[in-house]
Amino acid sequence: MLDPRLFRSDLEYVQQQLARRGFDFDADTYQTLESQRKEIQVKTQELQNQRNTRSKAIGQAKAKGEDIRPLLDEVQNLGEQLKAAETELAEIQEKINDLMTGVPNFLANDVPEGSNEQDNVEIYSWGDKPKFSFLVKDHVDLGAQLQGMDFELGAKIASARFVVLKGPLARLQRAIIQFMLDTHIVEHGYIETYVPFLANADSLYGTGQLPKFEQDLFKVENDPGFYLIPTAEVPVTNIVRDVIVDNSDMPLKFVCHTPCFRSEAGAYGKDVKGMIRQHQFEKVELVQIVKPEDSVKAHEDLSGHAENILQKLKLPYRKVLLCSGDTGFSSNKTYDLEVWLPSQNTYREISSCSNFKDFQARRLQARWRNPETGKPELVHTLNGSGLAAGRTLIAIMENYQNEDGSITVPDVLVPYMGGMSCVS
């Protein structure tokens, strides 16, 4: 959520900023609601004040043994007036809140203009694309040949967009996850966390998935309802919900491996084949909680940590700065890392690293105490995949494939495969 005070003090600036996203903020509706709010809130607080003063007077009169009858008559209909005002205020505030929670974050100044992913800007590419002297297979064919990747079985057990991995391929995915976690913990200084895979509505609201994107989530119809986490970002960032983080603990850097669950509503016909787009996939997520002045630097660091994984795996990739039209709702600035997939002859997203500034922190009420002011102030939150493990698995399969359909294991993963250097 954006700062409501900014809407009151400089609405024109707010509109300009939001227009960069093509978001047309309804200023008229807002101003009508806001002027109503002001009037009703002042009225309500005045009535509350009256109630407090008079009740106090009654208490004092009673203590002195005076007759409180006239005082009681005086406050007779105050209660009803107050209740009506409070109800009206709550209604108007809910309307304003609904309006505000639908407003996306501002974009950083250096986010390029553009309407969709076509307009994203490549910052650089890394690594040499492999050259093959034979016809390349995609990960689906390779997986079938290795008898380690079965989509029909996934469909039988659950539905389309699920997979069953078996044998060395299942182990390879686990090796990837272990390798990523160890690298982030040992080399990049992250704290490993283990978290719930179901989250409540408050948590999803805090990171911005609710109320706007409920259709993307799997919901557990319990009482109270839970949601399957679409990313570890949700439970991990919510660690600091309603917390004033100690100055000396900043920055907080968490790494977490979880399965992720996405309904993929609206993705019909998209990436139907293979493991690119699944209802359930494994991901290692990086989350940082930092002081506001450090977030731009932290964003570069965090995406660098994800890149380091790709580089150690020697997977060719490119780094892309998302344009205004492709940057997510809560994000101020996002880098995507896209890995080379030989079978598709293109780069595909394998990590998305975002700086949310104080947008999530405001919803979360995640704060730190600024020693200069002595006051609690909002932190900045960031996260990024480091990396999506399922997509890393298929990138390795395709880039490291041999003519006979076997897969060479990247050097850094061999220890995690019990010394196995080739999957066949």
Add this chain to the structure above:
RNA sequence: GGAGAGGUGGCUGAGUGGUCGAAAGCGGCGGUCUUGAAAACCGUUGAGGGUUUGUAGCCCUCCCAGGGUUCGAAUCCCUGCCUCUCCGCCA
């Protein structure tokens, strides 16, 4: 699943239907003392919001959450959530 106890400020912990946003201790911050530190002593110390040019003043809200009773609720009633203890079950 059964039985019981409880949720109060950064922490521990008192509290009564009325001057309680809340005793006391600890911790934090400032000061006195000291070459410096410790100890001791003195002072200070919650969060959010409204109004406003205002980090001034005035006002409102918050004692787990949501309802209710009342002129008045941290205090009484109801519901929910969470924590702890014992029993049962279980990876």
